[in-house]
Amino acid sequence: MKNNSNSPSRKTLIFLIQIVCLVVFLPTSHCNRLTVFFPMDANLIAQTCNQTPYPDLCVSTLQSDPRSAKADVKGLGIIMVDAVRAKAHEANLRVEELIDREPGNTPARNCGFNYDDIFQLDIPQAVEAFPKDDYKSVELGMTNVVANADSCERGFSGGSPFKDKSQALHDVAYVAAAIAKVLRS
Numbered sequence: 001m002k003n004n005s006n007s008p009s010r011k012t013l014i015f016l017i018q019i020v021c022l023v024v025f026l027p028t029s030h031c032n033r034l035t036v037f038f039p040m041d042a043n044l045i046a047q048t049c050n051q052t053p054y055p056d057l058c059v060s061t062l063q064s065d066p067r068s069a070k071a072d073v074k075g076l077g078i079i080m081v082d083a084v085r086a087k088a089h090e091a092n093l094r095v096e097e098l099i100d101r102e103p104g105n106t107p108a109r110n111c112g113f114n115y116d117d118i119f120q121l122d123i124p125q126a127v128e129a130f131p132k133d134d135y136k137s138v139e140l141g142m143t144n145v146v147a148n149a150d151s152c153e154r155g156f157s158g159g160s161p162f163k164d165k166s167q168a169l170h171d172v173a174y175v176a177a178a179i180a181k182v183l184r185s
Contacts (some may be wrong), residue, residue, distance in 0.1 A: 094162035107155035142177035
């Protein structure tokens with residue numbers, strides 16, 4: 001009997017062995033590239049984001065973070081809170097620049113107080129609540145971020161010079177609050 005080395009079952013076996021070797025021996029720094037072959041659960045992201053006020057922002061934010069590939073809804077919420085922290089940092093830099101340029105600018109100084117609350121109270125509240133599965137506190141922390149960003153903007157007649165940053169923070173915090181609400185139900 002002739003051994004046919006090109007049989008489909010043998011090719012399949014060799015292919016599977018190559019894939020296993022690739023995955024097992026691939027350095028972790030290359031794992032992000034594997035999403036081409038093993039995409040994140042787009043369905044979970046879409047289902048979750050469709051329950052938020054800004055589904056497109058939600059999807060793009062989550063898809064830009066490689067942790068989403070293996071995240072459950074709680075993990076998606078944690079990723080979104082991290083995005084809130086990043087947006088708050090961007091906006092706060094602009095607030096600090098304005099205060100440095102115009103130390104007597106009362107609305108800017110008030111914004112500084114709003115951002116102190118965001119970093120010292122609101123974000124930590126959400127971060128500390130996740131491990132306890134206290135999603136009501138996560139939602140409240142993120143809702144407070146929205147309120148602080150809005151309060152900052154209301155202090156300026158016609159909007160602040162960093163209105164785009166405040167709006168971006170408002171929107172992503174609102175999405176994070178909505179994901180926390182999904183987790184509560």
